[in-house]
Amino acid sequence: MLMSQLSAATDTPVPTLKFYLREGLLPAGTPLSQTRADYDESHVRRVRVIRALTETVGLSVQQTRGVLAVVDDPGPSLFDAFGRALSHLPPEVPEQDDYPRARAALGALGWMCDPGYPAVRQLENAIAAAEAVGVPLDEARLRAYAPHIRGIAQYDMDGIPEDPDAAIAYAVLGTAAHEPVIAALRRLAHQDIAATR
Amino acid sequence: MLMSQLSAATDTPVPTLKFYLREGLLPAGTPLSQTRADYDESHVRRVRVIRALTETVGLSVQQTRGVLAVVDDPGPSLFDAFGRALSHLPPEVPEQDDYPRARAALGALGWMCDPGYPAVRQLENAIAAAEAVGVPLDEARLRAYAPHIRGIAQYDMDGIPEDPDAAIAYAVLGTAAHEPVIAALRRLAHQDIAATR
Protein backbone atom coordinates (compact mmCIF):
# COMPACT_ATOMS: atom_id res chain seq x y z
CA MET A 1 0.00 0.00 0.00
CA LEU A 2 1.44 3.37 -1.02
CA MET A 3 1.18 6.37 1.23
CA SER A 4 -1.57 7.84 -0.92
CA GLN A 5 -3.56 4.66 -0.41
CA LEU A 6 -2.93 4.74 3.32
CA SER A 7 -4.18 8.30 3.19
CA ALA A 8 -7.36 7.20 1.42
CA ALA A 9 -7.90 4.22 3.74
CA THR A 10 -7.70 6.34 6.88
CA ASP A 11 -9.22 9.54 5.53
CA THR A 12 -6.13 11.42 6.63
CA PRO A 13 -4.24 13.90 4.41
CA VAL A 14 -0.84 12.79 3.16
CA PRO A 15 0.94 15.76 4.81
CA THR A 16 -0.57 14.72 8.13
CA LEU A 17 0.74 11.18 7.69
CA LYS A 18 4.16 12.63 6.97
CA PHE A 19 3.83 14.67 10.11
CA TYR A 20 3.03 11.52 12.14
CA LEU A 21 6.06 9.81 10.59
CA ARG A 22 8.30 12.71 11.52
CA GLU A 23 6.93 12.83 15.04
CA GLY A 24 7.55 9.12 15.54
CA LEU A 25 3.89 8.19 15.99
CA LEU A 26 3.74 6.10 12.84
CA PRO A 27 6.47 3.59 11.96
CA ALA A 28 7.98 3.93 8.49
CA GLY A 29 6.78 1.63 5.74
CA THR A 30 9.09 -0.91 4.17
CA PRO A 31 10.85 0.98 1.37
CA LEU A 32 10.18 -0.36 -2.12
CA SER A 33 12.59 2.07 -3.69
CA GLN A 34 14.12 5.39 -2.77
CA THR A 35 10.85 7.07 -3.52
CA ARG A 36 8.18 4.68 -2.42
CA ALA A 37 7.34 2.64 0.58
CA ASP A 38 4.84 -0.05 1.36
CA TYR A 39 2.34 0.35 4.20
CA ASP A 40 0.11 -2.45 5.44
CA GLU A 41 -2.92 -3.08 7.62
CA SER A 42 -0.93 -2.45 10.79
CA HIS A 43 -0.31 1.09 9.59
CA VAL A 44 -3.99 1.60 8.91
CA ARG A 45 -4.82 0.44 12.44
CA ARG A 46 -2.06 2.62 13.84
CA VAL A 47 -3.39 5.76 12.16
CA ARG A 48 -6.88 5.00 13.48
CA VAL A 49 -5.47 4.62 16.98
CA ILE A 50 -3.57 7.89 16.69
CA ARG A 51 -6.65 9.76 15.58
CA ALA A 52 -8.85 8.21 18.25
CA LEU A 53 -6.37 9.06 20.99
CA THR A 54 -5.81 12.61 19.84
CA GLU A 55 -9.33 13.58 18.81
CA THR A 56 -11.59 11.72 21.21
CA VAL A 57 -9.45 10.92 24.23
CA GLY A 58 -7.89 14.37 23.85
CA LEU A 59 -4.22 13.47 24.01
CA SER A 60 -1.60 15.75 22.54
CA VAL A 61 0.78 14.36 19.95
CA GLN A 62 3.48 14.15 22.62
CA GLN A 63 1.25 12.24 25.01
CA THR A 64 0.15 9.91 22.23
CA ARG A 65 3.76 9.20 21.38
CA GLY A 66 4.48 8.40 25.00
CA VAL A 67 1.53 6.04 25.33
CA LEU A 68 2.26 4.26 22.05
CA ALA A 69 5.94 3.89 22.91
CA VAL A 70 5.01 1.95 26.05
CA VAL A 71 2.44 -0.15 24.19
CA ASP A 72 5.02 -0.93 21.50
CA ASP A 73 7.74 -1.81 23.96
CA PRO A 74 6.30 -2.58 27.40
CA GLY A 75 9.52 -3.90 28.94
CA PRO A 76 9.74 -6.69 31.50
CA SER A 77 7.23 -5.49 34.11
CA LEU A 78 3.62 -5.16 33.03
CA PHE A 79 2.76 -3.35 36.20
CA ASP A 80 5.52 -0.84 35.66
CA ALA A 81 4.68 -0.37 31.98
CA PHE A 82 1.08 0.34 32.90
CA GLY A 83 2.18 3.04 35.31
CA ARG A 84 4.49 4.59 32.76
CA ALA A 85 1.78 4.64 30.11
CA LEU A 86 -0.75 6.24 32.44
CA SER A 87 1.70 8.97 33.35
CA HIS A 88 1.26 10.23 29.79
CA LEU A 89 -2.51 10.56 30.05
CA PRO A 90 -4.10 13.94 30.81
CA PRO A 91 -4.57 15.91 32.91
CA GLU A 92 -0.91 16.72 33.28
CA VAL A 93 -0.23 17.90 36.79
CA PRO A 94 2.92 19.28 38.37
CA GLU A 95 4.81 17.16 40.88
CA GLN A 96 4.23 18.13 44.50
CA ASP A 97 5.65 17.30 47.87
CA ASP A 98 2.49 16.02 49.40
CA TYR A 99 -0.93 14.83 48.32
CA PRO A 100 -3.08 15.41 51.41
CA ARG A 101 -6.51 15.11 49.77
CA ALA A 102 -5.59 12.06 47.74
CA ARG A 103 -3.99 10.35 50.73
CA ALA A 104 -7.05 11.05 52.86
CA ALA A 105 -9.36 9.65 50.19
CA LEU A 106 -7.29 6.55 49.56
CA GLY A 107 -6.86 6.02 53.28
CA ALA A 108 -10.61 6.21 53.85
CA LEU A 109 -11.14 3.62 51.15
CA GLY A 110 -8.29 1.42 52.25
CA TRP A 111 -6.82 1.29 48.77
CA MET A 112 -3.17 0.42 48.52
CA CYS A 113 -1.52 2.90 46.22
CA ASP A 114 2.05 3.97 45.82
CA PRO A 115 2.11 7.77 46.42
CA GLY A 116 4.57 8.09 43.56
CA TYR A 117 1.96 6.79 41.16
CA PRO A 118 0.90 9.50 38.67
CA ALA A 119 -2.81 8.86 39.20
CA VAL A 120 -2.37 9.93 42.83
CA ARG A 121 -1.23 13.33 41.60
CA GLN A 122 -4.14 13.45 39.22
CA LEU A 123 -6.54 12.59 42.03
CA GLU A 124 -5.09 15.28 44.28
CA ASN A 125 -5.49 17.80 41.50
CA ALA A 126 -8.99 16.68 40.61
CA ILE A 127 -10.19 16.85 44.23
CA ALA A 128 -8.65 20.31 44.61
CA ALA A 129 -10.37 21.44 41.41
CA ALA A 130 -13.74 20.12 42.58
CA GLU A 131 -13.29 22.05 45.81
CA ALA A 132 -12.41 25.21 43.92
CA VAL A 133 -15.50 24.87 41.79
CA GLY A 134 -17.70 24.50 44.88
CA VAL A 135 -18.61 20.85 44.60
CA PRO A 136 -16.11 19.24 47.00
CA LEU A 137 -15.57 15.51 47.09
CA ASP A 138 -16.75 14.95 50.65
CA GLU A 139 -16.43 11.60 52.31
CA ALA A 140 -20.06 10.66 51.70
CA ARG A 141 -19.66 11.15 47.98
CA LEU A 142 -16.37 9.32 47.95
CA ARG A 143 -17.95 6.35 49.72
CA ALA A 144 -20.89 6.42 47.34
CA TYR A 145 -18.68 6.53 44.24
CA ALA A 146 -16.01 4.09 45.34
CA PRO A 147 -17.80 0.74 45.08
CA HIS A 148 -19.15 1.60 41.64
CA ILE A 149 -15.76 2.70 40.35
CA ARG A 150 -14.25 -0.43 41.84
CA GLY A 151 -16.90 -2.51 40.10
CA ILE A 152 -16.02 -0.96 36.76
CA ALA A 153 -12.31 -1.42 37.39
CA GLN A 154 -12.90 -5.03 38.43
CA TYR A 155 -14.57 -5.75 35.09
CA ASP A 156 -11.65 -4.08 33.32
CA MET A 157 -9.10 -6.19 35.13
CA ASP A 158 -11.00 -9.45 34.68
CA GLY A 159 -10.87 -9.03 30.92
CA ILE A 160 -7.11 -8.63 30.63
CA PRO A 161 -5.64 -11.10 28.12
CA GLU A 162 -2.99 -13.67 29.04
CA ASP A 163 -0.45 -12.62 26.44
CA PRO A 164 1.74 -9.88 27.97
CA ASP A 165 1.89 -7.72 24.84
CA ALA A 166 -1.85 -7.90 24.34
CA ALA A 167 -2.34 -7.28 28.05
CA ILE A 168 -0.52 -3.99 28.13
CA ALA A 169 -2.25 -2.74 24.98
CA TYR A 170 -5.63 -3.75 26.39
CA ALA A 171 -4.98 -2.21 29.78
CA VAL A 172 -3.56 1.08 28.56
CA LEU A 173 -5.83 1.68 25.60
CA GLY A 174 -8.86 0.40 27.49
CA THR A 175 -8.20 2.77 30.36
CA ALA A 176 -7.81 5.70 28.00
CA ALA A 177 -10.51 4.90 25.47
CA HIS A 178 -13.25 3.97 27.93
CA GLU A 179 -12.94 7.13 29.96
CA PRO A 180 -14.92 9.23 27.45
CA VAL A 181 -17.46 6.41 27.22
CA ILE A 182 -17.95 6.41 30.97
CA ALA A 183 -18.21 10.19 31.04
CA ALA A 184 -20.81 10.21 28.28
CA LEU A 185 -22.84 7.44 29.90
CA ARG A 186 -22.83 9.28 33.22
CA ARG A 187 -24.16 12.41 31.55
CA LEU A 188 -26.85 10.36 29.84
CA ALA A 189 -27.74 8.62 33.09
CA HIS A 190 -28.30 12.05 34.64
CA GLN A 191 -30.59 12.82 31.75
CA ASP A 192 -32.49 9.55 32.06
CA ILE A 193 -32.93 9.89 35.81
CA ALA A 194 -34.16 13.45 35.43
CA ALA A 195 -36.55 12.45 32.65
CA THR A 196 -38.14 9.59 34.57
CA ARG A 197 -38.90 11.71 37.62
CA MET B 1 -10.10 44.76 46.45
CA LEU B 2 -7.95 46.14 43.64
CA MET B 3 -7.02 44.05 40.64
CA SER B 4 -3.50 43.59 41.99
CA GLN B 5 -4.98 42.19 45.19
CA LEU B 6 -7.27 39.89 43.23
CA SER B 7 -4.16 38.77 41.41
CA ALA B 8 -2.41 38.01 44.69
CA ALA B 9 -5.45 36.26 46.16
CA THR B 10 -5.81 33.91 43.21
CA ASP B 11 -2.14 33.52 42.29
CA THR B 12 -2.95 34.67 38.78
CA PRO B 13 -0.97 37.32 36.88
CA VAL B 14 -2.70 40.66 36.35
CA PRO B 15 -2.41 40.38 32.53
CA THR B 16 -4.20 37.05 32.70
CA LEU B 17 -7.02 38.60 34.73
CA LYS B 18 -7.30 41.32 32.12
CA PHE B 19 -7.46 38.60 29.49
CA TYR B 20 -10.33 36.91 31.35
CA LEU B 21 -12.12 40.25 31.57
CA ARG B 22 -11.75 40.82 27.84
CA GLU B 23 -12.93 37.31 27.07
CA GLY B 24 -16.03 37.74 29.19
CA LEU B 25 -15.14 35.02 31.69
CA LEU B 26 -14.77 37.40 34.59
CA PRO B 27 -17.31 40.15 35.29
CA ALA B 28 -15.91 43.66 35.65
CA GLY B 29 -15.41 45.06 39.12
CA THR B 30 -17.37 48.05 40.35
CA PRO B 31 -15.40 51.09 39.18
CA LEU B 32 -14.06 53.28 41.98
CA SER B 33 -12.68 55.83 39.56
CA GLN B 34 -11.65 55.87 35.95
CA THR B 35 -8.52 53.96 36.82
CA ARG B 36 -9.48 51.60 39.56
CA ALA B 37 -12.15 49.08 40.25
CA ASP B 38 -13.23 47.09 43.23
CA TYR B 39 -13.32 43.29 43.14
CA ASP B 40 -14.83 41.15 45.88
CA GLU B 41 -14.98 37.56 47.09
CA SER B 42 -17.24 36.56 44.22
CA HIS B 43 -14.46 37.51 41.80
CA VAL B 44 -11.96 35.43 43.74
CA ARG B 45 -14.27 32.43 43.57
CA ARG B 46 -14.88 33.03 39.88
CA VAL B 47 -11.18 33.08 39.04
CA ARG B 48 -10.71 29.82 40.96
CA VAL B 49 -13.57 28.26 39.01
CA ILE B 50 -12.10 29.45 35.71
CA ARG B 51 -8.71 27.98 36.51
CA ALA B 52 -10.15 24.69 37.73
CA LEU B 53 -12.29 24.31 34.62
CA THR B 54 -9.52 25.18 32.20
CA GLU B 55 -6.58 23.46 33.85
CA THR B 56 -8.05 20.36 35.43
CA VAL B 57 -11.28 19.68 33.59
CA GLY B 58 -9.50 20.69 30.39
CA LEU B 59 -12.00 23.16 28.98
CA SER B 60 -10.91 25.78 26.49
CA VAL B 61 -11.60 29.41 27.28
CA GLN B 62 -14.52 29.34 24.85
CA GLN B 63 -16.06 26.29 26.47
CA THR B 64 -15.57 27.77 29.92
CA ARG B 65 -17.34 30.92 28.83
CA GLY B 66 -20.24 28.85 27.51
CA VAL B 67 -20.57 26.83 30.70
CA LEU B 68 -20.34 29.86 32.96
CA ALA B 69 -22.87 31.77 30.87
CA VAL B 70 -25.45 29.05 31.50
CA VAL B 71 -24.61 28.85 35.20
CA ASP B 72 -24.93 32.63 35.46
CA ASP B 73 -28.21 32.78 33.61
CA PRO B 74 -29.92 29.38 33.52
CA GLY B 75 -33.23 30.57 32.09
CA PRO B 76 -36.64 29.12 32.94
CA SER B 77 -36.01 25.43 32.33
CA LEU B 78 -33.43 23.71 34.49
CA PHE B 79 -33.51 20.64 32.32
CA ASP B 80 -32.87 22.69 29.21
CA ALA B 81 -30.12 24.73 30.87
CA PHE B 82 -28.38 21.54 31.92
CA GLY B 83 -28.41 20.29 28.35
CA ARG B 84 -27.08 23.59 27.04
CA ALA B 85 -24.27 23.65 29.59
CA LEU B 86 -23.22 20.10 28.82
CA SER B 87 -23.03 20.84 25.12
CA HIS B 88 -20.02 23.00 25.94
CA LEU B 89 -18.11 20.21 27.64
CA PRO B 90 -15.43 18.29 25.76
CA PRO B 91 -14.99 16.30 23.66
CA GLU B 92 -16.43 18.46 20.94
CA VAL B 93 -17.86 16.27 18.25
CA PRO B 94 -19.34 17.13 14.86
CA GLU B 95 -23.06 16.80 14.33
CA GLN B 96 -24.08 13.70 12.41
CA ASP B 97 -27.19 12.29 10.83
CA ASP B 98 -27.35 9.12 12.83
CA TYR B 99 -25.89 7.69 16.00
CA PRO B 100 -26.10 3.92 15.44
CA ARG B 101 -23.76 2.80 18.19
CA ALA B 102 -25.15 5.18 20.77
CA ARG B 103 -28.73 4.25 19.90
CA ALA B 104 -27.92 0.55 20.15
CA ALA B 105 -26.29 1.05 23.54
CA LEU B 106 -29.08 3.18 24.94
CA GLY B 107 -31.68 0.80 23.52
CA ALA B 108 -30.00 -2.16 25.18
CA LEU B 109 -30.02 -0.33 28.50
CA GLY B 110 -33.55 0.98 28.10
CA TRP B 111 -32.46 4.52 28.85
CA MET B 112 -34.70 7.28 27.60
CA CYS B 113 -32.57 9.86 25.86
CA ASP B 114 -33.38 12.47 23.29
CA PRO B 115 -31.13 11.75 20.27
CA GLY B 116 -30.59 15.46 19.89
CA TYR B 117 -28.91 15.55 23.27
CA PRO B 118 -25.19 16.40 22.93
CA ALA B 119 -24.07 13.56 25.20
CA VAL B 120 -25.53 11.12 22.65
CA ARG B 121 -23.10 12.49 20.08
CA GLN B 122 -20.29 12.24 22.58
CA LEU B 123 -21.24 8.64 23.33
CA GLU B 124 -21.34 7.76 19.64
CA ASN B 125 -17.92 9.28 19.17
CA ALA B 126 -16.47 7.64 22.27
CA ILE B 127 -17.73 4.18 21.26
CA ALA B 128 -16.34 4.64 17.75
CA ALA B 129 -12.98 5.70 19.21
CA ALA B 130 -12.86 2.67 21.50
CA GLU B 131 -13.52 0.45 18.49
CA ALA B 132 -10.78 2.14 16.50
CA VAL B 133 -8.34 1.61 19.34
CA GLY B 134 -9.19 -2.08 19.51
CA VAL B 135 -11.08 -2.19 22.79
CA PRO B 136 -14.69 -2.08 21.57
CA LEU B 137 -17.56 -1.47 23.97
CA ASP B 138 -19.28 -4.80 23.51
CA GLU B 139 -22.63 -5.48 25.08
CA ALA B 140 -21.15 -7.43 27.99
CA ARG B 141 -18.99 -4.49 28.98
CA LEU B 142 -21.85 -2.08 28.53
CA ARG B 143 -24.05 -4.17 30.82
CA ALA B 144 -21.26 -4.45 33.36
CA TYR B 145 -20.59 -0.70 33.39
CA ALA B 146 -24.17 0.53 33.25
CA PRO B 147 -25.42 -0.21 36.77
CA HIS B 148 -22.31 1.30 38.31
CA ILE B 149 -22.52 4.44 36.21
CA ARG B 150 -26.19 4.67 37.06
CA GLY B 151 -25.34 4.32 40.73
CA ILE B 152 -22.92 7.21 40.51
CA ALA B 153 -25.42 9.30 38.58
CA GLN B 154 -28.13 8.48 41.10
CA TYR B 155 -25.99 9.83 43.93
CA ASP B 156 -25.33 12.96 41.86
CA MET B 157 -29.02 13.56 41.25
CA ASP B 158 -30.06 12.88 44.84
CA GLY B 159 -27.81 15.66 46.04
CA ILE B 160 -29.23 18.41 43.85
CA PRO B 161 -30.27 21.44 45.91
CA GLU B 162 -33.82 22.81 45.94
CA ASP B 163 -32.94 26.34 44.91
CA PRO B 164 -32.96 26.50 41.09
CA ASP B 165 -29.87 28.67 40.73
CA ALA B 166 -27.87 26.50 43.11
CA ALA B 167 -29.25 23.41 41.36
CA ILE B 168 -27.93 24.30 37.95
CA ALA B 169 -24.54 25.30 39.30
CA TYR B 170 -24.32 22.08 41.28
CA ALA B 171 -25.44 19.90 38.39
CA VAL B 172 -23.24 21.46 35.72
CA LEU B 173 -20.11 22.03 37.77
CA GLY B 174 -20.52 18.70 39.54
CA THR B 175 -20.79 16.86 36.26
CA ALA B 176 -17.69 18.56 34.90
CA ALA B 177 -15.54 18.65 38.01
CA HIS B 178 -16.15 15.08 39.16
CA GLU B 179 -15.25 13.53 35.82
CA PRO B 180 -11.49 13.82 36.43
CA VAL B 181 -12.03 12.52 39.97
CA ILE B 182 -13.83 9.44 38.66
CA ALA B 183 -11.17 8.89 36.01
CA ALA B 184 -8.37 9.12 38.57
CA LEU B 185 -10.14 6.81 41.01
CA ARG B 186 -10.69 4.25 38.26
CA ARG B 187 -7.00 4.29 37.43
CA LEU B 188 -6.14 3.87 41.10
CA ALA B 189 -8.66 1.05 41.47
CA HIS B 190 -6.89 -0.76 38.64
CA GLN B 191 -3.68 -0.28 40.55
CA ASP B 192 -5.14 -1.52 43.82
CA ILE B 193 -6.73 -4.59 42.23
CA ALA B 194 -3.50 -5.45 40.47
CA ALA B 195 -1.49 -4.99 43.66
CA THR B 196 -3.70 -7.20 45.81
CA ARG B 197 -3.52 -10.11 43.37
Add this chain to the structure above:
DNA sequence: AATGTTAGATAGTTGCACTACCCAATGCAA
Protein backbone atom coordinates in the same frame (compact mmCIF):
# COMPACT_ATOMS: atom_id res chain seq x y z
C1' DA C 1 4.43 68.67 42.89
C1' DA C 2 6.86 64.44 42.28
C1' DT C 3 6.48 59.70 42.07
C1' DG C 4 4.38 55.47 41.45
C1' DT C 5 0.38 52.55 40.49
C1' DT C 6 -3.74 51.25 37.92
C1' DA C 7 -7.29 50.28 34.22
C1' DG C 8 -7.91 49.65 29.77
C1' DA C 9 -6.41 49.08 25.05
C1' DT C 10 -3.21 47.26 21.54
C1' DA C 11 0.21 44.49 19.95
C1' DG C 12 3.47 40.70 20.47
C1' DT C 13 4.92 35.94 21.96
C1' DT C 14 4.84 31.02 22.48
C1' DG C 15 3.48 26.43 21.50
C1' DC C 16 1.01 23.19 19.00
C1' DA C 17 -0.86 20.74 15.13
C1' DC C 18 -0.89 20.69 11.09
C1' DT C 19 -0.17 22.32 5.87
C1' DA C 20 2.23 23.97 1.75
C1' DC C 21 6.09 23.86 -0.94
C1' DC C 22 10.24 22.07 -3.07
C1' DC C 23 13.26 18.67 -5.04
C1' DA C 24 15.29 14.65 -6.65
C1' DA C 25 14.01 10.02 -7.89
C1' DT C 26 10.97 7.13 -9.78
C1' DG C 27 7.02 4.78 -12.31
C1' DC C 28 4.29 4.78 -16.22
C1' DA C 29 2.36 5.89 -20.91
C1' DA C 30 3.28 6.77 -25.52
Add this chain to the structure above:
DNA sequence: TTGCATTGGGTAGTGCAACTATCTAACATT
Protein backbone atom coordinates in the same frame (compact mmCIF):
# COMPACT_ATOMS: atom_id res chain seq x y z
C1' DT D 1 13.39 6.35 -24.63
C1' DT D 2 11.24 10.40 -23.71
C1' DG D 3 8.33 13.15 -21.08
C1' DC D 4 5.22 13.90 -17.43
C1' DA D 5 2.75 12.98 -13.26
C1' DT D 6 3.53 10.99 -8.64
C1' DT D 7 6.04 9.88 -4.48
C1' DG D 8 8.91 10.27 -0.36
C1' DG D 9 11.49 13.14 2.42
C1' DG D 10 12.81 17.49 4.03
C1' DT D 11 12.11 22.52 5.19
C1' DA D 12 9.45 26.28 5.96
C1' DG D 13 5.09 28.50 6.74
C1' DT D 14 0.17 28.95 8.61
C1' DG D 15 -3.60 29.48 11.85
C1' DC D 16 -5.28 29.23 16.23
C1' DA D 17 -5.38 29.46 21.24
C1' DA D 18 -3.83 31.29 25.46
C1' DC D 19 -1.52 34.12 27.38
C1' DT D 20 2.10 38.25 28.03
C1' DA D 21 4.27 42.70 27.29
C1' DT D 22 3.93 47.42 26.28
C1' DC D 23 1.81 51.79 26.19
C1' DT D 24 -0.98 55.68 27.84
C1' DA D 25 -3.73 58.58 30.45
C1' DA D 26 -5.77 59.01 34.83
C1' DC D 27 -5.45 58.66 39.17
C1' DA D 28 -3.48 57.97 44.31
C1' DT D 29 0.22 58.70 47.57
C1' DT D 30 3.89 61.19 49.72
